Amino acid sequence: MRISSIEQFQQGIDSILNQQAKLNQTQLQLATGKKVLKPSDDPAVATQLLNLSSLKANNLQYDRNINTALNELELQESVLASSGNVLQRVRELVIQANNATQSPQTREAIADEISNLANELLQLANTKSPSGEYIFAGYNSRTPAFAKSGADFVYQGDQGQRLLQVSEDTQLAVRDNGADVFQGMSTGDGRFLLETPASNTGDGLVKMSSTIDAISDNYTITFIQANPGDPLLYSVSGEDVGAVATGTFAAGEAINFNGISIEIDGTLENGDSYQINRSVRQDVFQSVQAIANALLAGTETGAKSSKLANDLGQSISTMDQALEHLQSRRTIVGNRLQALDTRASENADGLVRLERQTSELNDLDFAEAVSRLNLQTTALQAAQQSYIKIQGLSLFNYLR
């Protein structure tokens, strides 16, 4: 084929330019360490990379959320632990107070300490997060969770529970509301509560037991002795159902009705009565404060002291219930912390996986790229040399 001189020249230049363009692309890849420099280099990979980068950003965010959740739960955990310690101390004091050797003065001192403990508990329930939120107030987190109103303790929050997003599809509760934590505990032994009216004149000490899980009514046991010397009769009546049982009371013998068994030691007088009420939920501050109040009231001997003994006995049960309740909340928090640990390690694994995928998709194989660079450099040199050689060939060189 006939080749024109201009064509020969142009082809030489074109092939040099072409080699330079390839070299430039390789050089850019080496400089950035990436295979895909712009979406058109590989649109499918570019889309995947965008997707991976968004997953990575989410992953890092979940990491932050997990840390926040961890801080929240650990704070709650420590408050629950401290509250448990306070209640434990209250329980010890109750046992200490429920001892015949205590004098009214020592009881007063104990009552004082219990009162203080009630306040300590209140402060714990009003714990603030580092950002100034009351952690047990539900959504109403700018208001203290509990406040003292007269003799009562009022919950000022709501029953909202804060959740955090700790992974793509998991929301984890990090804050429980105070209503659930500090008001959810039952009085008595969780089934019933014995109340000794202050009007009793005898000094009966009551021991109760039951074989059933819950009692269905509030009962009153009344003791009647028509004339001194007569046998002491008892009658049991339910608030809803009316008369349940009657009989003659014998010291050391149990009164049994509807699955409940009651033994009373000491002396009973005509007109004495006891109430056996269903357990209700009562906030723990109220329960603790009630103990202090009972101790302050029960500073005398005789009937009063047996009422105090009965009440303190019930208080111990109540404290046990409260401790159990707090313990169960602590267990839940513990489970969440454990779940969080799992999430955190899954998340960390996920990040490693995402980094690896990104690297597989977009990291340059340097060995391959460098050898490609060498090859292209050689090709460019060859193109340049052949251009010089060919351009030197001309018949005019020989026309002299």
Add this chain to the structure above:
Amino acid sequence: MPNVLNVATSGLLTMQKALATTGHNIANVSTEGYSRQTVTFESREAGAGSGGFVGNGVRTATIVRAYDAFLGKELRDTTSAAKHFEVFSQMAGKLDDLLAEQDGGVATQFERLFSSIQDVSNNPSATPERQVLLGEARALVTQFNQLDTALASMNDQINVRLESMVQEINAIAKNVALINDKIDSARAAAGGQPPNDLLDKRDLLLQQLSEYIGVTVTEQSNGAVNILVGTGQPLVVGTRFESLSLGPGRYDPVAFEVEIEQAAGNSVPITEAVSGGAMQGLLRFRDETLSSARHEVGLLATGVTETFNAQHKLGLDLSGTAGGNFFAPIAPVAASDYQNTGTSVATVSISNIAEVQPTDYKLYYNGTAWQLTNQTSGETNNIGLGPITIDGLTIGVTAGANIGDSYLIRPAYRAASAFRVEITQTSKIAAAAPLVASAPITNQGDATINSIENANMTGIPVAADVTLTYSASALGAGQPGFTLSGGVTGTIAYDPANESGGKTVTLANLGGSSLQLAGVPAEGDVLTIANNTSGGGDNRNALRLSGLQSTGLLLNSAASYQAMYASTVSAVGIQTRQATTSAETQSTLQAQANQSLNSLAGVNLDEEAANLLKFQQAYQATAQMVATANEMFNTLLSAFR
């Protein structure tokens, strides 16, 4: 003797011409469009004499250029195609680069926005986190605005290039018409001999023209050429030429329309008929790639605005009032044709953002009914006199139109530039949910409302707290459930025996809320749903807002925000890649056509050197003949001395 001298002289003169032509070739070795010329020799007619014809020497028959009209056409056609794809891929590459920057781009900004929403949900009542959220939202908006500005400026660049192209094309057309005239007269003056260099010049002009626009060239018997563009609109006819010009787009003044002048100053648009050349590359890029990128980016901006606002309005801000617009609403546009003669007005609104497509619709009045044509799929619907709801848009048009009136319905074309954050105060961020449920501690059972999530704001805030009271016979004997009283009344069936693990019910009158009930209630237990009046610590709506990130909300609920952006990036990437490949292929074809023509027409210096020697020797030999004739004459003269 005179004969010998005559023959020698003819040889000398002819060889001089040949040497001159060779010199001309060598001198023009680098001249663009030059075709090598060759001298055709022919012997002069012999004089008859006794004993036969004695030759009379040589003369030049003609000087022709080595050129093939077919190869020339092929080169023009391949040049048009190559330029078309070269310009297209060049522009697509720019767009590709624009979308490519990964750090700090739209994709990254989406990630940062959603991270900041999650930070708000981690600490909903704190101002700093809300401040960051507002900042990130503004940064996202800025990204979109800048992207749209960049896309708009690509359109401006295209307009500038179109402007200069039109000028070039017009100049060439004028020159071709001029040369047509010259060729005609030169040929006549030279007795029909071809004016080679003029022809080369014209072919070069045609070749240059084909870089800008695809042309059809036909040669007339008088040697003039006619040039047609588009679908046969004449640009040059003999010595007459027409002008291309740019006019405003029918629906968008800055989307220039290419027009060609026809008789009596009448211009017709040929934008869609332009085939080949850099001009088609520009127009096709503008009307396909750039426009669809702008539609998609715009739809994404509108989509974010609509869907984010919708969720934001379901929540409560820090002051306990219902959330407002987070982003300023962006209205779709019904652009009217500036040539409309009627008085009708078209309106368009978004009825369901999930169904809106990134495309324009043309609304055309045929005298009795409106026709709506999807500009991407070409699908046409006869919509009578409207209104119609189609692809998530409600399109209406008032009476008063004349035949031929039209509108372009643009759901989101420039939306990315109208994208704005509306709220300015951090306290206006609605992170809380409007309802809160509770179970009083006096309940004997442990039934709770685990979650309550509203789907709209119907009946919210509630006029009075809603109380759910449990009874084993709420819905009749043996049919347990809750009786609702207060702000909403009714009953909910709930059987603790087998639904205590959790039952979800929907309350249509209470914001379409879905409640999740769980646990075992005792007879007479109550659950309460109340307005969330002081829920600064509530992060439920923030959590739902952050959930938007991974939800398919756009393009028929198939694409999340980031997925849609990724698909735009990948679509541009694919088009750029295809264009680059096509450009490479076409440029190879062009190079081949060029080679073919060059192989025929190009000057080869070695060949010319050889010719130089050949003609030089012939000249020397002929000169020798003059000497010989001289010697012969002298010999004869000396014989008489």
